[in-house]
Amino acid sequence: MSPTRVLVLNSGSSSVKYQLLDMRDHSRLAVGLVERIGEETSRLRHRPLWAGGEDREREGAVADHDAALEAVAEELAKDGLGIDSPELAAIGHRVVHGGRRFTEPTVVDDAVLAEIERLIPVAPLHNPANLTGIRVARGLRPDLPQVAVFDTSFHTTMPESAARYAIDTETADRHRVRRYGFHGTSHAYVSRATARLLGKEPEDVNVIVLHLGNGASASAVRGGRCVDTSMGLTPLEGLVMGTRSGDVDPAVIFHLMRVGGMSADEIDELLNKKSGLIGLCGDNDMREIRRRVEAGDERARLAFDIYVHRLKKYIGAYYAVLGRVDAVAFTAGVGENSAPVREAALAGLESLGLEVDGGLNTAPGDAARFISPAHARVAVAVVPTDEELEIATQTYELVGKDV
Numbered sequence: 001m002s003p004t005r006v007l008v009l010n011s012g013s014s015s016v017k018y019q020l021l022d023m024r025d026h027s028r029l030a031v032g033l034v035e036r037i038g039e040e041t042s043r044l045r046h047r048p049l050w051a052g053g054e055d056r057e058r059e060g061a062v063a064d065h066d067a068a069l070e071a072v073a074e075e076l077a078k079d080g081l082g083i084d085s086p087e088l089a090a091i092g093h094r095v096v097h098g099g100r101r102f103t104e105p106t107v108v109d110d111a112v113l114a115e116i117e118r119l120i121p122v123a124p125l126h127n128p129a130n131l132t133g134i135r136v137a138r139g140l141r142p143d144l145p146q147v148a149v150f151d152t153s154f155h156t157t158m159p160e161s162a163a164r165y166a167i168d169t170e171t172a173d174r175h176r177v178r179r180y181g182f183h184g185t186s187h188a189y190v191s192r193a194t195a196r197l198l199g200k201e202p203e204d205v206n207v208i209v210l211h212l213g214n215g216a217s218a219s220a221v222r223g224g225r226c227v228d229t230s231m232g233l234t235p236l237e238g239l240v241m242g243t244r245s246g247d248v249d250p251a252v253i254f255h256l257m258r259v260g261g262m263s264a265d266e267i268d269e270l271l272n273k274k275s276g277l278i279g280l281c282g283d284n285d286m287r288e289i290r291r292r293v294e295a296g297d298e299r300a301r302l303a304f305d306i307y308v309h310r311l312k313k314y315i316g317a318y319y320a321v322l323g324r325v326d327a328v329a330f331t332a333g334v335g336e337n338s339a340p341v342r343e344a345a346l347a348g349l350e351s352l353g354l355e356v357d358g359g360l361n362t363a364p365g366d367a368a369r370f371i372s373p374a375h376a377r378v379a380v381a382v383v384p385t386d387e388e389l390e391i392a393t394q395t396y397e398l399v400g401k402d403v
């Protein structure tokens with residue numbers, strides 16, 4: 001029988017998330033996470049769903065992504081699900097930046113690796129880790145197809161009017177400066193799942209997707225195709241995020257250089273790692289921010305209000321871009337779990353047909369569900385994302401043709 005399993009690796013700047021799936025029924029055989037890579041306090045959590053055993057945890061320094069992937073391989077082998085298994089059909093990798101070239105999932109060869117490497121300057125937090133994941137996996141299983149699934153692919157349908165910055169065209173083209181957009185596997189998956197929830201085909205619905213995780217982005221999806229998204233050349237533009245500023249006047253950078261005496265690298269670090277929620281109030285976790293707001297903390301309150309104000313602006317902007325909106329879908333860690341963010345983001349938008357039902361919004365649940373009242377003109381939904389399943393599906397579709 002042909003192999004039917006796919007291992008998905010989502011290598012982040014300081015973490016590796018992984019899942020092993022059986023594509024016959026999309027069941028998860030094992031899932032896990034290595035976090036705080038490069039620190040003394042690294043931790044691996046492994047859940048052997050197939051073997052049905054207890055979750056396993058390892059604590060202690062994991063020096064780099066090579067060591068992290070070695071540890072993942074060891075844990076999988078303990079359950080008899082080793083990377084050497086003949087049942088593995090392919091390994092699917094999340095790659096954050098694919099530039100304009102990669103509009104589809106792609107089997108990795110040396111030329112593809114070189115292109116992902118060339119794009120490091122526009123995804124410095126993400127592409128290096130993605131590359132390491134691919135290289136290590138290739139070393140372990142050179143015989144297997146390694147498939148790269150790009151965050152940018154779903155956004156390659158954006159019209160030029162949305163994808164271009166209004167700067168000198170020749171300069172922009174020479175340096176490939178344009179808006180690429182990210183979190184595309186999530187926006188694709190969630191917009192389709194939202195259509196399903198509405199009982200419609202993706203071609204027939206217009207959806208605003210709000211992916212609110214540590215990184216956060218919004219997208220406007222018309223008939224299954226992305227027409228605008230909030231991230232740009234890099235994953236820094238747009239919404240307020242856990243540690244990233246999102247939109248700022250570009251002159252802030254020159255001001256900090258000329259008046260503040262800061263270097264380009266220092267400002268890069270400021271805007272990517274010391275801004276957003278953490279820069280505003282010292283915490284980047286929405287749970288902690290809400291605890292502080294409830295306790296009357298003014299800094300946390302202001303951080304929350306700035307986060308929600310930006311979100312509301314993008315909802316309004318994408319409403320205008322789409323003209324007709326069938327649904328607004330909240331997803332990822334904050335979007336799926338924070339009722340106060342959902343309520344505040346849509347407050348006062350009743351004249352646009354947008355309403356949240358208090359009871360539905362705060363009711364617990366893990367499945368895709370509506371949180372708007374039955375009479376609302378526009379559906380509002382919580383739709384859990386599943387980037388790993390989407391990557392596995394795209395990977396298997398690509399290699400399934402050959403196995």
Ligand SMILES: Nc1ncnc2c1ncn2[C@@H]1O[C@H](COP(=O)(O)OP(=O)(O)O)[C@@H](O)[C@H]1O
Pocket residue numbers: 212213214215242284285286287332333334337338
């Ligand atoms: N129960 C919750 N309530 C509010 N926010 C939550 C909850 N659980 C997770 N989050 C938020 O989700 C974020 C992580 O989102 P996630 O989509 O997992 O991000 P990433 O994939 O970028 O690591 C956390 O930083 C936290 O702010």
Ligand SMILES: CC(=O)OP(=O)(O)O
Pocket residue numbers: 012096126151182183213214215216235
């Ligand atoms: C592209 C991006 O921002 O990804 P993440 O949310 O995983 O950091």
Ligand SMILES: [Mg+2]
Pocket residue numbers: 213214215332
């Ligand atoms: Mg994420």
